[in-house]
Amino acid sequence: MVTPEQAGERLDVALARLLDLSRTQAQRLIEAGTARVDGAARAKHYVLRAGEEVVCRRPQPRETTLEPECVPLRVVYEDEWLLVVDKPAGVVVHPAPGHEHGTLVHGLVERGIAGGHERRPGVVHRLDKDTSGLLIVARSESAYRRLVEEMAGRLIERTYLALLVGELPQDEGTIDVPIGRRMRDRKRMSIHTVAGRRAVTHFRVLERPPGYSLVEVRLETGRTHQIRVHFAALGYPVAGDTVYGRGRRPEGLERQFLHATRLAFPHPAGGQRLAFVAPLPADLDSFLKALV
Numbered sequence: 001m002v003t004p005e006q007a008g009e010r011l012d013v014a015l016a017r018l019l020d021l022s023r024t025q026a027q028r029l030i031e032a033g034t035a036r037v038d039g040a041a042r043a044k045h046y047v048l049r050a051g052e053e054v055v056c057r058r059p060q061p062r063e064t065t066l067e068p069e070c071v072p073l074r075v076v077y078e079d080e081w082l083l084v085v086d087k088p089a090g091v092v093v094h095p096a097p098g099h100e101h102g103t104l105v106h107g108l109v110e111r112g113i114a115g116g117h118e119r120r121p122g123v124v125h126r127l128d129k130d131t132s133g134l135l136i137v138a139r140s141e142s143a144y145r146r147l148v149e150e151m152a153g154r155l156i157e158r159t160y161l162a163l164l165v166g167e168l169p170q171d172e173g174t175i176d177v178p179i180g181r182r183m184r185d186r187k188r189m190s191i192h193t194v195a196g197r198r199a200v201t202h203f204r205v206l207e208r209p210p211g212y213s214l215v216e217v218r219l220e221t222g223r224t225h226q227i228r229v230h231f232a233a234l235g236y237p238v239a240g241d242t243v244y245g246r247g248r249r250p251e252g253l254e255r256q257f258l259h260a261t262r263l264a265f266p267h268p269a270g271g272q273r274l275a276f277v278a279p280l281p282a283d284l285d286s287f288l289k290a291l292v
Contacts, residue, residue, distance in 0.1 A: 002052045011037065012044040015056060025145070029056060066095070066121070071107025076276055081143040081269050082136055083111065083122075086278045089132040089255050094120035105137075113137050115144020124148060125156075125222060133160070133260025134278050138268075146268035151222070156265040160217040161206075161280060162227055163257035163288065164236040165246060168213040172204040175230040179223040188243065189225045191233045199223040201230045209291035212239060216261075227258060253287050 006014060015026035015035060029035050030044045035056040037046065048054070071091060077084040085104065087093070092103045105113065105121060113122030115138040122138040124147045136156070138144035150156050178196025182188040200220035207214040213236065217227055228244045231237055237245035241256040249255075264275040280288070 002048045002050055002054060004050045007048055007050040009048050010044070011035065011042055011046040011048060011054070014048055014054065018054075019056065066106055066109050066119070068109040069101060069106040071104060073104060073107050075111075076134070076278070077274070078111070080139065081267070082138050082147065083108065083113070084134060084136055084263060084274075084276050086134055087127055087132060087260075088281070089130050089283070092129045093126045093135070094123050108137055112139055114139060115141045116148075125151060125158075127260055128225065128228075128256075128258070130255040131258045131260065132278075132281050132284075134263040134276055135260065136263065136265070143268050147265075150265055150268070154220060157263070158219045158222070158260060159262035160219070160227060161259045161261045161284075162215050162217050162231070163209075163239040163284075164213045164215060164231055165239050166211070166213065166236045167208050168205055168215070168236055170205075173202075175199075175201040175203070175234065177230065177233065179226060179229050189223070189229045191229065197221075197223060199226050199230065201226060209288065212291060214288065228256070250287075252290060254283065257284055257287065259284060 012023055012026045012030060015029060016023045019026065027044045030042070033041050035054065037048070037054055038052050072088055073091065074086040075083055076086050085108070087104055094103050094105045105123065108122070115122050122144060124136045124138055124144065127133060127135055136147060138147055177191045177199060178193070179189050179191060179199040180193030180196035182190035183193060198221060202218040202220060203215045205213050205215050219226060225244070228238050228241050232241070232244035239257040240249045240253040242249060259280055260278070261280070262275070262277050264273065266272065267274055
């Protein structure tokens with residue numbers, strides 16, 4: 001029953017608040033006809049009146065059909081809401097064509113992960129297969145929704161270490177160039193696109209080994225392959241990147257030198273600040289030390 005205090009509220013806003021859903025999810029329920037006001041279907045922008053009865057069938061969480069598998073990974077934090085995982089290089093985050101098994105989510109199914117799509121339960125953000133480091137996985141639909149909102153609100157700080165080919169002339173800077181699908185190769189991303197989305201990358205040079213630049217990178221946005229595309233466009237590709245780089249990898253480097261080293265965000269339940277650090281894995285650390 002709509003109270004006098006709730007009167008004047010839009011239907012989609014009221015449903016999102018009452019059912020702990022995003023506004024988009026509430027609008028989908030309304031469009032599907034599962035929400036009724038005094039027994040009648042109403043538009044999402046319908047303004048509620050005191051005394052009206054709002055009835056809605058809450059959607060049931062979708063069960064994942066993924067089977068648990070033994071996948072090498074390190075859980076650095078875990079509670080009833082989420083996990084923070086240090087993903088090794090070579091592990092795909094979720095199933096996709098050509099990668100139906102051995103993914104990170106297969107390794108976490110037994111721990112109870114949920115939210116979002118049933119084929120990629122709990123996945124709030126992703127790392128490339130050959131990028132190592134920290135990422136968040138939700139354990140419930142509610143946690144997933146709140147973490148996605150934090151990501152959209154740029155409340156989740158993601159910091160990377162990348163080794164670039166060539167010596168950057170400036171000590172720090174920002175790359176603010178849209179990224180989208182490459183016009184002649186849809187599998188690759190590019191700054192040369194007709195449908196680019198804003199992409200912002202902040203960086204600071206930490207070291208300059210001969211012929212390279214070790215940079216700390218902070219993402220303001222999270223486009224596919226953003227770091228790799230932005231620095232390649234500048235003429236300083238990520239070392240070992242055979243897709244956006246300069247062909248063959250340097251001797252002794254078996255993958256792209258890119259590692260998600262720091263993650264900080266408000267906890268989706270209490271709001272307290274969480275922060276985690278993952279040092280360079282042995283393969284990247286050894287390559288870097290050999291350059292000095």
